Amino acid sequence: xxxxxxxxxxxxxxxxxxxxxxxxxxxxxxxxxxxxxxxxxxxxxxxxxxxxxxxxxxxxxxxxxxxxxxxxxxxxxxxxxxxxxxxxxxxxxxxxxxxxxxxxxxxxxxxxxxxxxxxxxxxxxxxxxxxxxxxxxxxxxxxxxxxxxxxxxxxxxxxxxxxxxxxxxxxxxxxxxxxxxxxxxxxxxxxxxxxxx
Amino acid sequence: xxxxxxxxxxxxxxxxxxxxxxxxxxxxxxxxxxxxxxxxxxxxxxxxxxxxxxxxxxxxxxxxxxxxxxxxxxxxxxxxxxxxxxxxxxxxxxxxxxxxxxxxxxxxxxxxxxxxxxxxxxxxxxxxxxxxxxxxxxxxxxxxxxxxxxxxxxxxxxxxxxxxxxxxxxxxxxxxxxxxxxxxxxxxxxxxxxxxxxxxxxxx
Numbered sequence: 001x002x003x004x005x006x007x008x009x010x011x012x013x014x015x016x017x018x019x020x021x022x023x024x025x026x027x028x029x030x031x032x033x034x035x036x037x038x039x040x041x042x043x044x045x046x047x048x049x050x051x052x053x054x055x056x057x058x059x060x061x062x063x064x065x066x067x068x069x070x071x072x073x074x075x076x077x078x079x080x081x082x083x084x085x086x087x088x089x090x091x092x093x094x095x096x097x098x099x100x101x102x103x104x105x106x107x108x109x110x111x112x113x114x115x116x117x118x119x120x121x122x123x124x125x126x127x128x129x130x131x132x133x134x135x136x137x138x139x140x141x142x143x144x145x146x147x148x149x150x151x152x153x154x155x156x157x158x159x160x161x162x163x164x165x166x167x168x169x170x171x172x173x174x175x176x177x178x179x180x181x182x183x184x185x186x187x188x189x190x191x192x193x194x195x196x197x
Numbered sequence: 198x199x200x201x202x203x204x205x206x207x208x209x210x211x212x213x214x215x216x217x218x219x220x221x222x223x224x225x226x227x228x229x230x231x232x233x234x235x236x237x238x239x240x241x242x243x244x245x246x247x248x249x250x251x252x253x254x255x256x257x258x259x260x261x262x263x264x265x266x267x268x269x270x271x272x273x274x275x276x277x278x279x280x281x282x283x284x285x286x287x288x289x290x291x292x293x294x295x296x297x298x299x300x301x302x303x304x305x306x307x308x309x310x311x312x313x314x315x316x317x318x319x320x321x322x323x324x325x326x327x328x329x330x331x332x333x334x335x336x337x338x339x340x341x342x343x344x345x346x347x348x349x350x351x352x353x354x355x356x357x358x359x360x361x362x363x364x365x366x367x368x369x370x371x372x373x374x375x376x377x378x379x380x381x382x383x384x385x386x387x388x389x390x391x392x393x394x395x396x397x398x399x400x401x
Contacts (some may be wrong), residue, residue: 025229029309032222077303085270112270117226120307124300127246132307173222174386
């Protein structure tokens with residue numbers, strides 16, 4: 001029961017409280033690009049979640065093998081990039097071999113899903129905060145789901161943000177940043193702030 | 198917007214019409230979270246400039262005939278390799294600044310700026326123009342970050358470069374990432390208005 005509670009809590013923290021977009025703005029540039037096309041949102045979300053979950057497991061083993069001295073901050077990014085590259089190629093090869101139709105549709109989204117700050121950032125975050133393999137995996141999964149939630153919340157208002165009704169100075173990108181700021185403020189509240197009456 | 202590929206057009210686009218921060222929205226995560234004051238912003242732009250310039254310099258030698266799937270991996274591996282001497286150098290020059298940057302320093306490796314600009318070799322005719330584009334985009338990014346950090350420091354802390362300037366009120370919410378998002382949105386809107394005003398004045 002305690003284990004289940006821990007798993008639920010870790011996932012909740014990763015998706016909502018420590019949401020990569022709303023708490024650290026990681027992957028905001030990717031979000032701006034991906035939110036444009038709602039049609040492939042599900043596929044993109046699945047791809048990001050799969051990649052963050054898989055790399056979290058590989059990151060665990062890399063961390064256990066390589067983080068053993070104070071200079072690891074110098075070479076660990078190289079190791080993480082190699083892991084990302086490996087997962088990227090593995091994903092493309094598997095899709096090409098076993099799901100050619102999916103490969104044709106998703107090919108242009110796989111590199112956006114793999115090589116962005118949210119994914120690389122998730123490796124550094126889980127490396128910093130997690131201890132056990134299950135922690136790594138659940139946190140990785142949660143980060144992926146949190147990113148998808150952020151993309152979804154942006155995609156649903158995308159048309160309004162870019163609408164001609166919005167004042168020209170604010171239309172599009174500036175309004176999107178303000179919207180993300182408001183959402184970020186709401187999510188920030190989840191970490192608990194009490195008022196002094 | 199300047200559409201031409203002339204040197205003047207490239208410079209104008211990089212600094213103004215396609216400014217990486219205020220218009221294109223590239224590499225905004227460290228700006229939203231870290232650019233709270235000018236001193237942190239200086240560390241941020243130094244790290245960004247070193248990693249981006251040398252990564253793009255080496256990436257320009259990646260042959261065009263390699264497929265995009267492999268090219269993108271090469272760009273990020275080059276970025277990761279450039280990161281190693283960059284972090285050692287930065288740690289030597291400004292150790293506290295590097296500590297403050299935390300995970301945002303290595304994240305420059307996969308920045309959208311590097312990925313998109315590495316591909317610019319395919320639509321700009323010469324390497325000279327490509328480097329002009331890269332250098333002025335970096336300058337545009339750095340200037341925008343420093344300007345944004347200065348505005349944010351004044352509003353959030355009532356200081357500029359650590360010196361108290363006696364603001365009547367400090368809006369401390371702007372220190373947080375959500376404040377960074379909102380303020381960046383407002384500054385981007387202001388920047389667009391200024392560009393529009395200049396355009397109208399010129400047309401008259």
